[in-house]
Amino acid sequence: MTKLHDNIQENYEQGNYQGAEASYQQMKSTQLKTMSDNVRSDYQMGYDQAIADYKNHNPFHYYPDKILQLSNSGKPQVADYVQGYNTGKNSTK
Template structure:
């Protein structure tokens, strides 16, 4: 179940990345798309706002993502920032 959720999150992030929604682009994904100037953290926060409005909160395995990011030498930093922004919205909502 967790692998399926991580794969879905990866696919979403890849789609957003290719659409130019993240800050940096590598040559592998470089395309001629209009870039969004929002930070990855802010994109996660905004996604949480939309999910909260639809009452469809997602639970991302933050520790697993942090571990994978560490193993992959910080190659998942966009994903980590996105999940941090997403989770921070719900932390603020609970206060």
């Protein structure tokens, strides 16, 4: 264990890890941008799913109106998704 520590310290003192911080920051920045680009609203995900179902000749899903009441019971994501899906489904007619 002491040899590992000494080896790391020697490399650090020689400046062998200077590029590591820049590489890490670049990777982190790229990863965060990719994640933020993929963030979509629940409504948009439902809409996109309906359009994908239509384009792929898949049957549309049926969501009972009672699901929309979930928005009043602390589950607005589900209701938003269903509203988006229904809007997308109706836009294909």
